Amino acid sequence: MQVTLPKPLRSRPLVSVVVPCYNYGHYLPQAVDSILSQQGVDLEVIIVDDQSTDGSELVAAELAAGNPCVRVIRNEVNKRHIATYNTGLAEITGDYVVLLSADDMLAEGALARATALMEQYPSVGLVYGYCPDFTDVPEPSNPARTWSVWNGIDWLRAVAHRGDNVVINPEVVMRASVMKDLVGYDPAFPHAADLLLWLQSAAISDIGRVNGVQAYYRTHAKQMHVTDYAGTLTDMRERAALYRAFFTDEGRGAQLPGAHRMLRNALRATAKEAVWCAVLARIADDTVGGSDSDAFREFALANYPKIRQTILWRDLERRRTGRTPIIPDRQLRFAYRAKWAVKWRIWRRWGL
Structure with missing residues (x-):
C-alpha cells in the first residue's frame, strides 16, 4: 500500500451517476441534490425507476425537468435491484461511474477527490472511501488528508484474509472502462454482487481509497439488507x-x-x-x-x-x-x- 497526499483535480471529467429507485421517492431529492452539488466535474445523472408504486417516477420526472443533466428511465416491469443497476449502467457516457441508491448521499467534493486520485494514478480502476451511516441529515465531514493506493492483487489478498466486504457501495467511483469490461453486476449473486464487482476490479486494475468521508449510507426499516x-x-x-x-x-x-x-x-x-x-x-x-x-x-x-x-x-x-x-x-x-x-x-x- 502506498499512502500519499491528495493532489488537486487538473481536468474536468464527466461522471455518470446511476440512481436506482424503488419506492424511495421521498429520499430521491436529497440524493440527487448531493450529486448536483458536486464541484469540479461535469455530471450525467440517470435515475432508473423500478416500477415504484409510491409516485417516485413523478418525483424523478420533476428533478429531470429542473436540470438538463438529469434523465429518467422507467422499467416496464419490476426487475429487482441487480437488473435495475445494470439497466442504468448500460446507458452511461461518462469517464467515471457511480451507483448511488436513492436513499444514500454523496459527501461534498467526493467526486472531485475520487477522480483526482484516478487522474493521478491511471492504473487505478476503483476508488472508495469512508462511508458512515445516517438516518436523516448526515453530520459534516472533515476533508481527507491522505490517499491510499494498492496494487490490485495486494488488495485482493488483504480482502480475502478478512473474508468480508470492506466497501459499503455508495462511496465507490469506478473508471467507466473498467465497469464496461466487467459488464456490471452479476445477477447470480443478488446479495453479494457488489463484492464480486470489487474483486473483479482488483483483478484487472489497482485500487485506491480517499481516506475520508466520501458518501453516506442511510439506515432505515425498509432496506433490503437484513441483520437477523x-x-x-x-x-x-x-x-x-x-x-x-x-x-x-x-x-x-x-x-x-x-x-x-x-x-x-x-x-x-x-x-x-x-x-x-x-x-x-x-x-x-x-x-x-x-x-x-x-x-x-x-x-x-x-x-x-x-x-x-x-x-x-x-x-x-x-x-x-x-x-x-x-x-x-x-x-x-x-x-x-x-x-x-x-x-x-x-x-x-x-x-x-
Whole structure:
C-alpha cells in the first residue's frame, strides 16, 4: 500500500451517476441534490425507476425537468435491484461511474477527490472511501488528508484474509472502462454482487481509497439488507459461493498468483465468523438461537473443516452438549466486541 497526499483535480471529467429507485421517492431529492452539488466535474445523472408504486417516477420526472443533466428511465416491469443497476449502467457516457441508491448521499467534493486520485494514478480502476451511516441529515465531514493506493492483487489478498466486504457501495467511483469490461453486476449473486464487482476490479486494475468521508449510507426499516441470524447466514453462504466462483474455474481471479491460498483464506475467515455467530446464537436469549447456531456450525464446517482445531469451536461443542463452556459468556461477549472494535478502527482509518 502506498499512502500519499491528495493532489488537486487538473481536468474536468464527466461522471455518470446511476440512481436506482424503488419506492424511495421521498429520499430521491436529497440524493440527487448531493450529486448536483458536486464541484469540479461535469455530471450525467440517470435515475432508473423500478416500477415504484409510491409516485417516485413523478418525483424523478420533476428533478429531470429542473436540470438538463438529469434523465429518467422507467422499467416496464419490476426487475429487482441487480437488473435495475445494470439497466442504468448500460446507458452511461461518462469517464467515471457511480451507483448511488436513492436513499444514500454523496459527501461534498467526493467526486472531485475520487477522480483526482484516478487522474493521478491511471492504473487505478476503483476508488472508495469512508462511508458512515445516517438516518436523516448526515453530520459534516472533515476533508481527507491522505490517499491510499494498492496494487490490485495486494488488495485482493488483504480482502480475502478478512473474508468480508470492506466497501459499503455508495462511496465507490469506478473508471467507466473498467465497469464496461466487467459488464456490471452479476445477477447470480443478488446479495453479494457488489463484492464480486470489487474483486473483479482488483483483478484487472489497482485500487485506491480517499481516506475520508466520501458518501453516506442511510439506515432505515425498509432496506433490503437484513441483520437477523437468517440474513447473516444467507450473506455468508453467498460470499462463500462467490469466492469459489471468483478464484476457481472461469472466474477472473482463477489465474492470479496465489489464487488457491486467497480462496482458502477467504473461506477460513468466513468460517470463523460463522462460529462466532454460532456461539453467540447459542447463548442468546431467544427461542431460535439453537437452530440458528446449528446452521452456522454446519456452514463453518463445510467451508473450512480445520475450524474444528480452534478453541472457539471446542467451546461451541461443549455448549451444544450441555457441558461447561471453555469461555464464560461474559468474557466471550467482551472478546467479540473487542475484536470487532479493533477491526472497525483499522477499517475506518485504512479501509481494510
